[in-house]
Amino acid sequence: MDDTHTAAATRLAGGTPLASTIDTSDAAAWTGLDLAVRELARTRPSTLPTHAWATGRRFRWPRDAPLPRLDLSRRREPDGPELALALCHPDGRIREAALRRAAGLPAPDLRPLLPLVAIRCADWAEPVREPARDLLRAALPGAGPEAVAVLAPVVLRVAGRRHGEAARNLLEATLRESPVPVLETALVRDDRATRRLAHRIAVERRHFSPERFAAAAAADPDVVIQDICADGAVAGVGPETGDEVLLPLLRSPHSRVRAAGVTALRRAGRPGEAEAFLTDRSSMVRACARYVLRQYGTDPAPLYRTLCTGGSVPPAAPLGLAECGAREDAALLWGLTEHPHPGVRARAVAGLRVLDAVDVARLMPLLDDPAPGVVREAVAALTPYTERLPVAELRARLGTEHPRHVRVGAFRLLVAHGGPDLREVAWSLVDDAEPKLRANSWAMLRS
Template sequence: MDQEIGFGDPRAWIRLDEALRREPYAPAGLAEPQLAVALCHRDGRIREAALQQAVGYRALLPLVVVRCADWVGQVRERARELLREAVDTDTAVALAPLVLLFGRRGRGAFAIELVGGVLRSASPEQFDPLFVHPDRAVRRFAHRLAVEEGLLSPAQLARAAARDADTVVQNLCAEAALAAVAKTGGYDEVLEPLLGARNPRARASGVTALRAAGQVERAEKFLGDRSGVVRACARYVVRQGGGDPLALYRAWCLAVDPVPGAVSGLAECGERGDAALLWPLVSHASASVRARALGGLRVLDVVDVRRMLPLLDDPAPGVVREATLALLPSAGLVPDGPLMERLVGGWPKGWPRHVRVGAFRLLDARGGIVRLRAAVTVLDDPDERLRVWGAQVVQRWHPEEGMTPGDAEVGELLGRARHLFSDYVLTRRLWEAGLPGWPAGPSSSDSHPS
């Protein structure tokens, strides 16, 4: 009696094997449940005897795959022999996800080689379920086989590179598509899918191919792409065609509504003097332009603490994030009083979360008692992640060189956070800060944990 293939989640078969080995039971909804129990039995002789019957039930072939990596040699060899006889193209397609998952374990190479060999004779249509499988390892395996066997046209490869979310598949298919059309010159069928792709790797491949396709002028529109790698490829192609990306960036940044990617591009290939074009953009109406301008100033290493401080209160989280990153190396020059004020209270009565996070990052970078003061303050923050972050900073905090021993504020702050420490650790921290709490100081013979 032949059963319909319904292999389902490949991980479920591995879990089933482990569960039946611990406690034999008849799994519901499975063809020949008693045979499934025998295939997973703790006794190797029972597993081996069950294999001969199992190949008559295609729905149990996943357990035969599992037995191909059995720890008993006789069981393993018998399972491999039977699987080799039972696997056809359709079965190989259905088994591929389980085979690849199990292949990550020891002794799993046989099934991968067997299924891969059978799939080399499959049609592109039979590969379709594997091309869109949720497991990226399955998609990589299927696309690699398809490329090696020439099952997909350049246009299909380009569409796969544009569609797939995995970078390995993107690179594999884009390179294969471009290598194929390099011999024939039919770039049009691959350029459109690649240039219109959402993922930057596929777009970058398409932009780079514009030079070989003799369409260098199309690269200019990608100079302001949202992705840095695409902008870099576009600059290369434009320069190869005799253009000047820097001059274009400068002109675009003088426009009323510059493209955010063009603002970043100016910093990527510009000079420190180009900061004069970026400073006016930090007050632009577009939050994306403001954030890119701040990022550009940071790249050009042109940071003015006084001019950037107001941007720590910007309503756009991305702008505050870029302002914080730019100011971190100069955190010692940022007044801590206004930053501490921004840690008090939650939204909507107080400062929004992104402002509090930016303030805390800068205060944390200050170190010393300023870091401890900020961390203890956010222990009461309405945001859980910020509270956890503050608790971790408090627990790692130690007095630093240059701090005044015996500072009463340190004792008061540690007292507010005493729930984060054991009594031993708290008294040790107090002793390190020169405060009462550790009468003789820790010794090398102390048996307490540090």
């Protein structure tokens, strides 16, 4: 048990108000408090109040099960800290009685306890979780933005438990039907799960304009929210849609958002603009661009061939050609393996692998390319053909006179090739000055 949670439970047992006991904005603090109270009841029961007011007995317990300690002389109502402790108590009869007491509280007094009520919605005992769900169902509509913002992370944290889905469903229903300020508060919550859920519901409710969804998709750091907002923006795209929606998507640094923007060009009736994305660095964006062009009757393969034979070849053009071209395009890609731009050479090698047009003898010289990216692609292309590789030439490339990336690539191919001499090669490199070769050698020897 985390000492922080234990200390919080101890302070709560001493009468400290709940808001001063834990960080109420942290869902882990609530679930940790729940467990800590149970642990206190087991290890230091005298720390907790006697809960004399907890007289509910709806459970059918074994006859030898000990009853909660009662002091019938105490008839006062439990205060906030005591009720919070009772909601976490290991004895289900006390948890049940605490829920009945909480149901009678005025709304302002109940709101601080709602996260613990949400945890009880996933309780193992049906006589506890059913009243908890009834109470949460009744309290949520009037809870207000801040209370829902505190409650939502706790609900989503316990949603993965066996009985946790019911509270999540109640929360989702509330966010779908709540006034705008409640949803707005959840949208800017620090908790990632809460923000994701709130954005999904915002899309369902069409809470934002397409322009605002597009701006959020382009700027939000969370990749899931990027997808959600991009979908929300694209859903509002039509022939009348202008640059204020499309440009934030198309100019986004995130490939999934750009892909959504390119796909939206079809709905906007602007397929010609997709041609510029045929050479995007992302394969997903390139695929979307080809899809849009095909929907309007344009075959992208000739466009790629033109790009690959022009004076200035975009680096991604050779790979894009391989993704939609024919085996006959391999001749064009082989010519680009000698292009002065290393990015073009690397994508040309990658394209040959996509077309299954690898020629081991012609590709071996590229293991000496001055660009590490080209060598990496050459290694990836040659790996399936290790039985045809000249082992002596690979071992020669391990010499210290070769650049680091050449030596590392040669060793990777030797490991893929295997053979009886591989351990000897690895032992010769365990003290090498190159850290990556040392690490790879030790990893191979340990395997």
